[in-house]
Amino acid sequence: MIVGAIPFGILFGALAINAGLSVLATLALSLMVYAGSAQFVAAGLVASGAGVGVIVLTTFFVNLRHALYSISVVPYLKHLPQRWLLPLSFWLTDETFAAVIGRYRESEKEPGQGPNKHWFQLGSSVAMYSNWQLCTVIGIVAGTRLENMSEWGLEFAIVVTFIGIVVPLIRRFPMLVCAVVSGVCALVFRDMPHQLGLIVASIIGIAAGVLCEALS
Amino acid sequence: MITTHEILLIIGMFAVTFGVRYLPILLSGRLEFPDAIERALRFVPVAVLTALILPMILLPDGEWALGLDNPYLIASLVSVVVAAWRRSLMLTIVVGLSVFFIIRLGWLGF
Incomplete structure (x- = not known):
């Protein structure tokens, strides 16, 4: 999973620089926010001139799934003190969650092996975090050295990445309805100021999906 | 150098991201997530990401x-x-980007 993150880290660094973010801001996003897909979205939104409020709100929506991860690991971490919970939750990304949840569930079957599993989570978190920073720096260097990168159409890298994430998630009919409604609404509301249409379309799409699920 | 605008952006994004990851752990036991919220959350990635990319695909330069x-x-x-066929993110990206750049460079005569 570390290897899989490498191209994204580099791409984020390069895209953010191209979107007009400063080197320091690009680095700070990776250091302090540490959320791959949200960082990609933010870079895209900065490039399109969206306001800070909309980008932060979008980040909130994009990262809401982390709340589900957080809830899922609670049973395995709740005995730990705050000095463990703070860093472990800060580093709780898609990849870390995927790496640790299997371990935790496994440890449930073998009583007496559980108490030290959080060291595994710490180790995998630190490895992925360091890797992300390194790749961001490489991307920043590439982004500042190569002129006219924005003309290459690298934004398509964002599009294809999200297609690769979204399409496999659409396994049930309500999810398809959600995607279609959300996409169409995004087109209809695309001229709203500060890219607010993105938020409006997402909420309508989620509502459509929930409604469809409730009816079926 | 870094601008005030960027600092606000970073602090805001940090606050919501960390909040989303940490609050459920902090509040566990004291707060049960209602089932309905959990069900709605599952639609979030699909809704947001689709809304984000569809206009980029159909109106790349602001025009249909x-x-x-x-x-x-x-x-x-x-x-x-x-993506639907192989369900592999990496493969999707490699194939998608290749097709994109081949068309861009005009190798297919578009």
Whole structure:
């Protein structure tokens, strides 16, 4: 999973620089926010001139799934003190969650092996975090050295990445309805100021999906 | 150098991201997530990401472009097929980007 993150880290660094973010801001996003897909979205939104409020709100929506991860690991971490919970939750990304949840569930079957599993989570978190920073720096260097990168159409890298994430998630009919409604609404509301249409379309799409699920 | 605008952006994004990851752990036991919220959360990635990319695909330069001369549209259609077929993020990206750049460079004569 570390290897899989490498191209994204580099791409984020390069895209953010191209979107007009400063080197320091690009680095700070990776250091302090540490959320791959949200960082990609933010870079895209900065490039399109969206306001800070909309980008932060979008980040909130994009990262809401982390709340589900957080809830899922609670049973395995709740005995730990705050000095463990703070860093472990800060580093709780898609990849870390995927790496640790299997371990935790496994440890449930073998009583007496559980108490030290959080060291595994710490180790995998630190490895992925360091890797992300390194790749961001490489991307920043590439982004500042190569002129006219924005003309290459690298934004398509964002599009294809999200297609690769979204399409496999659409396994049930309500999810398809959600995607279609959300996409169409995004087109209809695309001229709203500060890219607010993105938020409006997402909420309508989620509502459509929930409604469809409730009816079926 | 870093601007005030960027600092606000970073602090805001940090606050919501960390909040989303930490609060459920902090509040566990004291707060039960209602089932309905959990069900709605599952739709969030699909809704947000689709809303984000569809306008980029169909209006790459702010104008409708629904023809075969729109590399975003063609490469996206290919990517959707690959993603649905193999369910592999890496493969989707490699194939999608390749198709995109091949069309861009005009190797297919568009």
